[in-house]
Amino acid sequence: MSKTGEHMNKKLIFIIPISLAGIIGIYLIIKNIPHKTSKAAPNVASARQLFDLARVQETDNELLLAKATYRDIINNYPNYPQVQDVQKKIEDLNMKIILSPTLITPNSSLYEVKPGDSLIKIAKEFNTTVELITKINMLKSGMIRPKMKLKVWTGKFSVLVDKSQNILMLKSDGEIIKTYTVSTGKNNSTPVGTFKIKDKIINPPWFKPGHLEPIPAGNPENILGTRWMGFDLPSYGIHGTTEPQTLGQQITDGCVRMKNEEVEELFSLLPPDTEAVIID
DSSP states (O other): OOHHHHHHHHHHHHHHHHHHHHHHHHHHHHHTSOOOSOTHHHHHHHHHHHHHHHHHHHHTTOHHHHHHHHHHHHHHOTTOTTHHHHHHHHHHHHHHHHHOSSOOOTTEEEEEOOTTOOHHHHHHHTTOOHHHHHHHTTOSSSOOOTTOEEEEEOSOEEEEEETTTTEEEEEETTEEEEEEEOBEEGGGOSOOEEEEEEEEEESOOBOOTTOSSOBOTTOTTOTTTTEEEEESSTTOEEEOOSOGGGTTSEEESSSEEOOHHHHHHHHHHOOTTOEEEEEO
């Protein structure tokens, strides 16, 4: 064997044992490291920890902290599998914050009743509704007395209807408060534009085309449900329904149709002249 061959042989004999030892060492190290199936795994775990923290904060009635924690999940972990549940939690908290009689936020204020005040007068002053003041402060009647402290929501409500998704978004000062599934007009008949809510009617009669007499509320043929909020465009508005199974479809004659319990909630929040924007 040549000197070159002997030299190569010695190198091989020397290298092989070291390589095997290295492989064994690497295997032992890997075996003792927790296995991660993907880069997303620690993110999911972190999001889940935040979700659990938010639930504890909510249980402790720390509503603003809980909302901020849920919002952290949305902002930092958009691929979290339960992100839709998180969004629903935020919307539920938004309503709890509005209706809490003791939690004062930048969108609300504590008002001291003055002599001569009435709920109607206060509602007009703050551009809100009697129903919302009553609900927030858990009033048993419309009777109020001087020096009584009332929480009043001062945020400006508006609604945005997206026809392509059949959803209605309730906003306050631009922030999305809650999203509702609605029905809109067949053949793209729901008008697009910016409107104002003018007429608000509880248990509205329906003036069905071709009928001489209006169909009263409660009659199964009255498709308006329990509430009507008419736009400043005649014959169009937001109303309830006797056919909740049709929600999410483009099926109406042009109006925006909602579940009765949801349109009742919206009705209690929105004062006259609330802006309603409808987009394709």
